Amino acid sequence: MRSIFSSDVLQGKTVVVTGATGGIGQSIAQQLAQMGANLLLTGRNQQKLARLKQSIQAESGQGKIETIPADLTDAKDRERLVKETRKALGSIDILINNAGVFAGALLEEVEQAELERVMNVNFTSIVMLTQQVYEEMRRRRSGKIINISSLSGIRGWEGGTIYASSKFALNGFTQCLAVEAAKYGIQVNAVAPGFVETDMAKEAIGVKARRAGKSLEEMWSQMEKGLPSGRLSRPEEVAAVTAFLCTDAANNIIGAQMRISGGGLLG
Ligand SMILES: NC(=O)c1ccc[n+]([C@@H]2O[C@H](COP(=O)([O-])OP(=O)(O)OC[C@H]3O[C@@H](n4cnc5c(N)ncnc54)[C@H](OP(=O)(O)O)[C@@H]3O)[C@@H](O)[C@H]2O)c1
Numbered sequence: 001m002r003s004i005f006s007s008d009v010l011q012g013k014t015v016v017v018t019g020a021t022g023g024i025g026q027s028i029a030q031q032l033a034q035m036g037a038n039l040l041l042t043g044r045n046q047q048k049l050a051r052l053k054q055s056i057q058a059e060s061g062q063g064k065i066e067t068i069p070a071d072l073t074d075a076k077d078r079e080r081l082v083k084e085t086r087k088a089l090g091s092i093d094i095l096i097n098n099a100g101v102f103a104g105a106l107l108e109e110v111e112q113a114e115l116e117r118v119m120n121v122n123f124t125s126i127v128m129l130t131q132q133v134y135e136e137m138r139r140r141r142s143g144k145i146i147n148i149s150s151l152s153g154i155r156g157w158e159g160g161t162i163y164a165s166s167k168f169a170l171n172g173f174t175q176c177l178a179v180e181a182a183k184y185g186i187q188v189n190a191v192a193p194g195f196v197e198t199d200m201a202k203e204a205i206g207v208k209a210r211r212a213g214k215s216l217e218e219m220w221s222q223m224e225k226g227l228p229s230g231r232l233s234r235p236e237e238v239a240a241v242t243a244f245l246c247t248d249a250a251n252n253i254i255g256a257q258m259r260i261s262g263g264g265l266l267g
Contacts, residue, residue, distance in 0.1 A: 004247040011036035011063065014089040015246065016081075016133070018072060019099030021048035023198025024148060027235035028096060030056060031243045038063040040085045040092075042070050043099065064089060072099055072125040073117075082132045091140065094246050095133045097126045097170075098148040102200050103162040104207035115162050122166035127173055134181070141185045146245050147174050148238070149190040151261050159207065171257060178255030187254055191242050194261030195223055195232040228263030 002009050015032055019025035021043030029041050033056045041049055049067035056065055066088045070077040085092060103118045105111075130145055137143030152160055153167030171190055178188040195201045202216065209219035224231050241258050244250055259265070 002248070004244065004249045007034060007062070008036040009247055012038070013093040013246070014038045014040065014085070014091060015094040015096060016040045016042065016085055016092055017096045017098060018042050018129070019148070020052060020067075021045045022098070023200065023235045024193070024196055024238050025098045026052055027239035028098060028242050030059070031236065031239040032246065033060045033063060033065065035243060035246075036062045037094075037246070038089045039065045040081075040089055041065065041067045042072075042081055044069055044071050072129060073120045075128065078125065078129045078132065082129070091136060092133050093142070094144040094146070095130060096146045096148070096242060096246075097130065098242075099125075100148065100150075100200075102204050104159045104204060105162050106159055107161050110161055118162045119166050119169070122163070123169040123173070126170060130173075130177070134177075134186070137186050138181075138184045143181075143184075143186040144246060144250075145177065145181070145186065145188045146242055147171075147188075147190045148242070149174065149192045149257065151192050151194040151259065151264055153190070154192060154257065154259075155265055159211065163204075174257070175255045182254050187245075187251060189245050189250070189253055189255065190257045191238060191245070192257045192259050192261070193233055193238050194227070194259070194264035196238055196260075197232050197234055201232065226264075227261070228266060231262060233260050233262060 015037045017029050020029050020041035046069045053065050053067050068081050068084050070081045101121045149170045150167040152164040153171040156164050174190040181188050205219050206216050209216050238260050
């Protein structure tokens with residue numbers, strides 16, 4: 001087994017990273033590029049994808065990098081994404097389902113359209129994209145599927161009806177598929193971060209702040225103080241754990257929910 005700390009540990013592997021235009025996705029892409037992977041980066045924002053590709057190529061430039069803009073809630077976009085990835089980079093070895101959206105709503109505030117939108121991005125589209133990629137992995141009897149879930153998929157919270165429920169569903173899917181897929185040599189796992197310093201955390205902590213009549217800064221600091229580590233996680237810390245799960249060192253990790261939370265949920 002090659003050392004997981006060598007710069008060619010993922011050489012020759014094709015990895016699809018969804019949500020690559022966001023805070024965590026960008027870090028995952030940068031980390032995997034440093035490990036030699038061939039990357040297919042996707043998100044809806046074409047300009048952000050182009051800028052990310054440029055910056056990764058300027059920094060590491062080992063593996064190939066392709067970008068395909070796609071709205072993952074659109075079945076045709078998902079189909080095109082998989083087809084074009086195979087054409088550009090060959091078979092998909094690793095799928096990282098990282099794209100996601102946040103919503104904070106008490107039950108009385110829940111609107112069906114919003115519930116369906118979030119469930120679609122955070123759950124339904126992941127199941128359907130994975131189904132397309134899984135078929136080929138099963139035939140080849142190898143592959144890795146990593147779902148970026150959340151601590152919100154492990155414990156509920158006031159206002160989490162939409163977001164937390166979507167992440168509970170994603171964790172359920174991860175466990176079910178992990179059991180189905182293991183016999184084909186495919187490892188399926190979840191990464192479950194607590195708050196991570198990205199735009200999404202600003203949005204989520206902002207909702208909590210408004211409810212409590214506090215400023216974003218006050219609520220941010222309160223969230224940090226509530227954690228055993230005393231701080232939120234950084235995108236590169238989530239990327240490092242995700243990258244570990246991409247290596248052969250993680251071949252016997254099946255159906256895990258890797259928490260990166262500064263000790264959140266322990267206290
Ligand atoms: N930040 C946190 O505190 C935190 C904590 C726990 C878990 N997470 C999870 O980590 C993942 C990444 O979050 P983040 O903090 O990096 O969020 P972010 O910066 O808001 O990025 C979200 C990503 O999802 C993509 N996306 C959203 N809707 C999409 C759609 N319909 N089709 C395709 N792509 C779509 C966005 O791309 P475009 O805008 O280009 O479409 C963007 O790349 C999410 O699944 C999130 O739930 C985050």
